[in-house]
Amino acid sequence: MTKSHPLLQLFFWLVMSIFAGSGMLMMAIYLYLAPTLPDTEELKDVELQTPLRVYSADGKLISEFGEKRRTPLTYAEIPPQFINALLASEDDGFFEHHGIDLKGLARAAFELIRTGRKKSGGSTITMQVAKNYYLSSEKTFARKFTEILLALKIEQSLSKQDILELYINKIYLGKRAYGIEAAAQVYYGKSIKELNLAQLAMIAGLPQAPSAANPVNNPRRALDRRNYVLARMRTLEMISAEEFDQAARAPVTARYHGATSEVVAPYVAEMVRREMVERYGDEAYTLGYNVYTTVDTNRQLAANRALQTGLLKYDRDHGYRLPKPMAPINTLDVAENPELEPWLSKADKAYDIDWPETLEQWDSILRDQDDMGLISPAIVRSVENDGAWIYQNNSERWLPFSGMLWAKPYVNVNIIGSEPEKPADLLSAGQRIWVEEGQDGLILAQVPEAEGSIVSLRPNDGAIQALVGGFSLGNNKFNRVIQADRQPGSAFKPFIYSAALANGFTPASIINDAPVVFEDASLENTWRPQNNSGKFYGPTRLRQALYKSQNLVSIRILKQVGPSRAVNYIEPFGFPRSKLNADLSLALGASAVTPMELATGYCVLANGGYAVDPYLISRIEDSNGNILFTATPRTVCRECEKPQSGTAEEQLSASELEQQLQQQLNPEEALPLAPRVMDERTHFLMISMLKDVVRLGTGKRALALNRDDLAGKTGTTNDQKDAWFSGFSPDLVTTVWIGFDQPKTLGRWAFGSNTALPIWVDYMGSALNGVPEHPFEQPEGIVSVRIDPETGLLATPGQSNAIFEYFKEEDVPSQPVKIAPTNGSGETELVPEQLF
CATH class of the missing domain: 1.10.3810.10 (Biosynthetic peptidoglycan transglycosylase-like)
Structure with missing residues (x-):
């Protein structure tokens, strides 16, 4: 025992040395690292990276942006x-x-x-x-x-x-x-x-x-x-x-779920994303901002459906385009699988399809397709005599031949081929196609080549209620509502006519619809404008000329008003002056504007003559619900401009009027007044004429809505490259545009009245559902008198064909219609008084 004692002591001190060394090492590490340790108190206030979320006005999620969900x-x-x-x-x-x-x-x-x-x-x-x-x-x-x-x-x-x-x-x-x-x-x-x-x-x-x-x-x-x-x-x-x-x-039920969007509005979401990045930089994606837009959920969904339905109809009317891309079909070699031999037909003696591998690849192809709304991707599995089996969403579905009958081959924009005789004329196994859900089963579809847009604004403050910038953002990210400058054609005429009514014209003014040739240095060469019909109608009342959309009348009244004066009048409606041609082509809507700009101009017509600015973001909140921004749009206040009684000292100042508006609309936030840019009497005359476009003219399809508070104007440009309808009630303005991104004709039969207007009617039917009719009020200083429809002059007593027309009090015709001597049949002739 005594001999081993020194060894035990050595072992003891060795262990102690190790512990001491370890302790010193740990202490050294601690002393070295301790100063670099962060303050853990910061964890109590840490901000987790959360995505940017975009909501509709009623709090439904539209989209979210950010690397981290x-x-x-x-x-x-x-x-x-x-x-x-x-x-x-x-x-x-x-x-x-x-x-x-x-x-x-x-x-x-x-x-x-x-x-x-x-x-x-x-x-x-x-x-x-x-x-x-x-x-x-x-x-x-x-x-x-x-x-x-x-x-x-x-x-x-x-x-x-x-x-x-x-x-x-x-x-x-x-x-x-x-x-x-x-x-x-x-x-x-x-x-x-x-x-x-x-x-x-x-x-x-x-x-x-x-x-x-x-x-x-x-x-x-x-x-x-x-x-x-x-x-x-x-x-x-x-x-x-x-x-x-x-x-x-329990089975594995997990699968990938993207951001759960309650409202499909990708163009709206992208507009908000850009605005937020402009405001907050890259932190917009990580600080958990919640953006509430002005978009109405039901109206947005109606706009999505209406635009896609209209574009798909236009596309079907112009034929089926072939060929279509193919998906791979994997095969099994029979030599390596002799057990398959008894199950194969003669045609399949060499190979059979490896369906598990093929379907796995098809699933991958279908998952990679962008969302296209009303149409969805599929792959043809087999073609039968009366239809085809297609593969979609991990299952087979039946596409009947009745859902393919529309698919006449596309020849060109004006010509389509014959109706298919059997499914094999259109489809083959492995073909990648699109289908649409119909009332009686699936319908063969395709992604339209023509594009379109729809934007809907609340006229009293410019709040965007619905916006669709194209058939699908996944197909093309170009937002045609705010990025596409296109000629509005006749849809611009209401602004020309408004300028005319503000400068001495009346709805009964007679303009000669006759051939005219202009030689104008600003137009570079001789210009011979025509009506769409190619006909000339002679002396025409201003009201008739608008609802019949007669081009030559528009040119003549602009020539008399003067292009520069007209531009000065129209610009405050919301059109950039740089886009307005200060020449006679302005009369035919040759100045390219965006659908948003045109809709903004129509807000003036809908709201009683006040200029408003379109806006999309209502408020911005941080991740804790604190409000960082609240919109304060220029807002219409008709009560604020009513005449006041009392002495000058007793009358309200302009600032006091704004305070009055604040109390009426939002007691917590002062809202600036929308300025009046159109006299109320001029406005009423213009509205009565635009209502006739719906009642008697190119906008008749809108009568299907069975409302008496609708007005608007169609527009079709040269060679049918653009089709428009911009219309409104006092509560909602909506503009629809249809065309190709690279301008070309939509076809000889495509006009605003049969291409854009049906989409507008489809949308407005849903958007105004439950909204009571809101008649346009007749202001003081407007009178209704009987006139002769041929001359615009006062009708004679007892005249059987006399009609009523609205005038400003000071513009009522002072002379009755002139009665010419009787003709050979004994009937009197009325002599029209032509302006020029």
């Missing part, structure tokens, strides 16, 4: 069963340790020494919080020591509940999902609170390998991990044997 939860909102699942898989001693698990770290160190490879990090949830919020993912000892020290510091500053809350909101769980609520939405399309035990265990198992082992990318591996979590929960007696058995047998 995240919806933060409080600890109280976390389902207890999920907490159990998470702790069972990640850190079952979380509520007992002080930030680090010594056994876990020792086990990880031993594995590293024994194998030379890192198998487990021994990290606690607190250590993962430290890494996620403060540290990089580099695998170094210095980073690991910093993580340990920071975890200890976090435990001293925050409660266990706070730490767990930070963890479940920060952790990456695959597919751009950060936090458990976002993961629940991504994989199941539900809130974490709505998931069952198997689904909660699936989410809890994701932190280990969120990209490689999530249920979308690798269902088999994700299932194994889920069952491991369930087994751990059973071992720790967090669930019963029955709960374990039921959850472990």
